[in-house]
Amino acid sequence: MSYDPELAAIRFGCGLSPGIPAPSSAEQMLSQLQGPDLAAQHFPIADAAAGLAAVQGFRQMRKAARRSQGTPEGEQSQEAFRRYRRRHLRQRDHWFRQLLLRQITTQDGLRERLTLFWADHFTAQGKGQAMRPLGYGYVESAIRPHITGRFEDLLIAAVTSPLMLHYLDQTRSRGGQSPASRRQGGRGGLNENLAREVLELHTLGVNGPYSQADVRQLAELFTGLSYRVKSGFVFRKALAEPGAEQVLGQSYGGDTAGLKPVLQGLRDLARHPATADHIAWKLAVHFTRDAPDPALVADLAATYRNSGGHLGALYERLLTHPLAWEPGLQNVKPPFDFIASSCRALALTPEALAGLSGKRIRQSFLAPLKLMGQNWQAPSGPDGWDEADEAWITPQGLSARMRWSMSAPSRLLDSLPDPETFARQSLGARADAQVRFVASAAETRAEAIGLVLCAPGFQRR
Numbered sequence: 001m002s003y004d005p006e007l008a009a010i011r012f013g014c015g016l017s018p019g020i021p022a023p024s025s026a027e028q029m030l031s032q033l034q035g036p037d038l039a040a041q042h043f044p045i046a047d048a049a050a051g052l053a054a055v056q057g058f059r060q061m062r063k064a065a066r067r068s069q070g071t072p073e074g075e076q077s078q079e080a081f082r083r084y085r086r087r088h089l090r091q092r093d094h095w096f097r098q099l100l101l102r103q104i105t106t107q108d109g110l111r112e113r114l115t116l117f118w119a120d121h122f123t124a125q126g127k128g129q130a131m132r133p134l135g136y137g138y139v140e141s142a143i144r145p146h147i148t149g150r151f152e153d154l155l156i157a158a159v160t161s162p163l164m165l166h167y168l169d170q171t172r173s174r175g176g177q178s179p180a181s182r183r184q185g186g187r188g189g190l191n192e193n194l195a196r197e198v199l200e201l202h203t204l205g206v207n208g209p210y211s212q213a214d215v216r217q218l219a220e221l222f223t224g225l226s227y228r229v230k231s232g233f234v235f236r237k238a239l240a241e242p243g244a245e246q247v248l249g250q251s252y253g254g255d256t257a258g259l260k261p262v263l264q265g266l267r268d269l270a271r272h273p274a275t276a277d278h279i280a281w282k283l284a285v286h287f288t289r290d291a292p293d294p295a296l297v298a299d300l301a302a303t304y305r306n307s308g309g310h311l312g313a314l315y316e317r318l319l320t321h322p323l324a325w326e327p328g329l330q331n332v333k334p335p336f337d338f339i340a341s342s343c344r345a346l347a348l349t350p351e352a353l354a355g356l357s358g359k360r361i362r363q364s365f366l367a368p369l370k371l372m373g374q375n376w377q378a379p380s381g382p383d384g385w386d387e388a389d390e391a392w393i394t395p396q397g398l399s400a401r402m403r404w405s406m407s408a409p410s411r412l413l414d415s416l417p418d419p420e421t422f423a424r425q426s427l428g429a430r431a432d433a434q435v436r437f438v439a440s441a442a443e444t445r446a447e448a449i450g451l452v453l454c455a456p457g458f459q460r461r
Helices: 005-011 026-034 038-042 048-067 074-105 109-121 134-146 151-159 162-167 179-183 193-202 212-222 259-270 273-287 294-306 311-319 335-345 350-354 358-371 395-412 419-430 433-441 445-454
Strands: 225-228 232-235 245-247 250-252
Touching (some): 026 311, 048 134, 074 335, 109 273, 134 162, 151 259, 193 212, 193 259, 212 259, 273 294, 335 395, 335 419, 395 445, 419 445
């Protein structure tokens, strides 16, 4: 199949919008991807360093509140901490609004889709109230700046980010012969979480050519990776296992522990042929269908290997491959993508969203997302959100989508668009006769808009 602007906006972007033209060519999409990140400039989100600074403030105020218990100043200190904690946690509402506005207004939809894809591939989340809001800054610092470069650089940025090290308990890991373990009589121990997820999820894949011995050796190589709230990532030699480790037959490190062998190990994993196959398959599943054409996966994997894991080359091959342009819409939109593309189709303005309180953001978006099966930034495990359509096509999920479709547009807009016009603008050529009839025959405008959003042509991409 040849290039289709409407399909490009739906399958590889954030959906159609009445006020934003669909991309005219694959070349335009790739050029925008290499250009300035305008959406991030227009709707900024705090980076990881700012998030850690907020965590430091949280901990300091919590400590002061605990210390002052039972003193005359205690109640004031407690109340000050409660106010700070509420502000700290509610920052997530603001960052969600910014993220949603990027999806609604961007002309560079491929960048937004790829950012979500890689953020899910490298899933990490904060545990506990202090760390919970850090997910947004993690994506801003470790994921978004690296989505057009080499995969090995993206891998290193994600694996060494404070949030990933926190999420997978890497800071608790220490080598059995490390200075810290020897000094403390062997207390503490090796944690394999990060090593296992790097091999199983991030690089080689669950069926990749590695053994439990490779997991343990990589875990020993990773000892020393840590962070401090005040300064971010650090390599702590006192926790590192001395000597060389053997991972997939390659030797890393020596008598003196250091960061350089760790980074080389990550680069070698990124360049492994099995990583090429794994990344190619995941990308094809995400942008085409649950069971992608083997020829497409093979071509993407070959491009990955031939380019040394250059992601830009991988995207170019995807966007110019005939098998990526099958006209039938296959993949069900995950809940966030569905809500974001709905708001984009409705041409929801920044001003309209700016007027919503944090409570309204939670009621209108975050709570419905959870009912649809996507508790935002809190997937059940490090494997992230399920790509399979059946994960989203459930009785509860479909019911929640329908309820949101029927009620949210009226709450978010002062006046709803003409239903027949909305059907054409939101679906383009995929607004078939049945959808057009529903749009014209519904009893109310709100019902008509809701039925268009519930149509299979809008629910899939």
